[in-house]
Amino acid sequence: MEISQSKQDVIQKTKQYKKRSQILEVWRRLKRNKAALIGLAIVILLFLMVIFADVLYDYKGVVIKQNIPNRLQHPSLAHPFGTDELGRDMLARIIHGGRMSLSISLVSVAFSLLIGGSLGAITGYFGGRIDMVIMRIMDIFLAIPPTLLAITIVAALGPSTINLVIALAVSSVPTFSRIVRGSVLMVRDVEFIEAAKAIGATNRTIIIEHILPNSFAPVLVQTTLSVAVMILTTAGLSFLGLGVQVPTPEWGFMLSSGRTYIRDHSYLTLFPGLAIMATILSLNLLGDGLRDALDPRLK
């Protein structure tokens, strides 16, 4: 009994070291890529800003409270990014707007990853008729441009934050299901899966424990890039008035309301746009860097 116990320990430890060293290896490669590190730094900063948004600026007292005598002030020490047409501090609104944009895209990505990923895993693993039917449906979804699909869904359900999340999530389900399916197909017939089957592992165990970890790399890269695309789409739809509604701060929405004052108060359109661009840029840098670090063959 004791021997088998220590054997267990050894197995456990090798497993641990193996896992850790793989992550370390990726990190080592990522570290050499300066652009990716800059991206990572901005992303971390952004997350910190968004998490501590309430500490920085009070939502009810500053972000959505109208202060008409204070309206349309140019950037100053008191209001580094100026104030908008209702006298609200732009910096505060941009920070809280980031919280909105980021949470909308993260939640949407999580949903489409869950649905798309499961669809991809099931169709890839079992193949046959299920695979045929689901993938044909996905192909048809892919034939509709994602922004257009999102607009269609919002147009049908009506503009609101929740409908926006549904629209974004649905429009990238096909992408995720294809990626997961692709990586499942790559390992489905490999020996270690056969071995797992031979020792009597159930389909569920095989898929979750042995197959899905292989799609980690492409899924992580796609997730990073998808968050960027979703922030862009969120801003675009809100800019059109099809997304987040007043008085919630959101970057695209702020851009469209600042538009009226573009001639004399260009900072109202400048700063929200810069925020969107910095976010997308850093996510793209990080995503590209991750792709290179996770799969050196692709370089």
Add this chain to the structure above:
Amino acid sequence: MWKFIFKRVFALIPVIIGVTLIVFFIMSLSPGDPAKMILGDEASPEAVQLLRQEMGLDDPLLIQYSRYMYNAIQGDMGLSYKSKKPVTEEIWARFPNTIKLTLTAMTLAVIISLPLGIIAAVRQNSFFDGFSMLLALFGVSMPPFWFGLLLILFFSLKLGWFPSSGSESLKSIVLPSVALGFLHMASIARTTRSSMLEVIRQDYIRTARSKGLSYSSVIRKHALKNALIPTITVVGLQVGVLLGGAVIVETVFAWPGVGRLMVQSIMGRDIPMVMGCIILFATGFTIVNLIVDLLYGFIDPRIRSMYT
């Protein structure tokens, strides 16, 4: 070749049916009774019920869909709730504007990005390479509507070179097409660069060079054609993004195209109009993809031979 074209065109039919079916199904989820919308709030329940029957709104969805498509193929997509005019008429009035805008934007993007990508690949790691890839990175990250607003701010409000909205003069297409094209320029340049980099490392390029051919003729005659396939894929895919972008850019520049019509109709809950616009965009995108597929066949005999 004809067999290849025929097969590809034939494969388009189920895709278009699928796409329109999805759009029809999603739009049918929209709350509100179309009959009530047409008659107004004061209409009696009997009148509403009568119109519902007349419009076939109580039929199963698939039957409604078949009827809609049957009429749509003959050019009848119903009447707009707002203007009471035929949807097709209103869309066709604006369609040329959207085509003009997207074509100009795409041409602009291709003309600038192809040489950019090729030169960046040929002079890999040079200053030019770094600069053009940085430009491309900004292009991918820049929201088109924001870029459009910046263009308006500088070139129209500050400098007064171009009008900020409308489509009256030839000058007015400049800013919207630059705003729309910049984004696509970026991804086309990036793809061209990476596929070119891959191709110029191939053996047959070395062979061509060792035969004594000049570098530029090897690039032009041997490398470019092979490197273009991924680029064409991206250009085709970009058309979808372009159409989505056109919706936004048309709104920014008050460009009288289908995209702007669609946004206005969504706001006015003009369902038949929204449906018409979306179906036009979606089928347009599928047809562009078909053209891209056919182009592959022309460029790459290997792909053509798979179908014969």
